[in-house]
Amino acid sequence: MKHLNITLRGKVQRVSFRAATKAVADQLSVKGFILNQQDGSVYIEAEGDDFSLDSFLEWCKEGPEKAVVEKIDVIEGQPKNYRNFEVVKRTPLG
Numbered sequence: 813m814k815h816l817n818i819t820l821r822g823k824v825q826r827v828s829f830r831a832a833t834k835a836v837a838d839q840l841s842v843k844g845f846i847l848n849q850q851d852g853s854v855y856i857e858a859e860g861d862d863f864s865l866d867s868f869l870e871w872c873k874e875g876p877e878k879a880v881v882e883k884i885d886v887i888e889g890q891p892k893n894y895r896n897f898e899v900v901k902r903t904p905l906g
Contacts, residue, residue, distance in 0.1 A: 814865055815891040818856040819849075820872060822882030829854055830899045832876035840864040843894035847901070859894055 820829075830846050833856065837844070842864050844857040858868055875881050 813891045815859045815889045817887045817889050819885040820854045823880040824854045827878040828876050836871050837897035842868045845898045845900045
């Protein structure tokens with residue numbers, strides 16, 4: 813199990829990025845969450861096996877049809893054992 817913290821920049825909000833990403837994550841059995849950030853970027857925490865995460869990252873580089881991903885930052889982190897993949901509406905406090 814591997815854990816990735818992913819930040820996407822570009823035209824990544826108001827293009828159904830979160831919903832499309834959830835659908836792809838569910839297909840690939842990737843667990844974690846996605847949320848829009850106030851600076852216009854999208855933040856994802858994703859967990860899964862190497863193949864699933866590699867496929868997920870490849871998809872994230874393109875995103876849904878109307879998205880334009882200009883930059884992607886990926887940092888490996890400690891697994892948190894998420895149970896599913898969720899769309900988070902706002903940044904959790906704390």
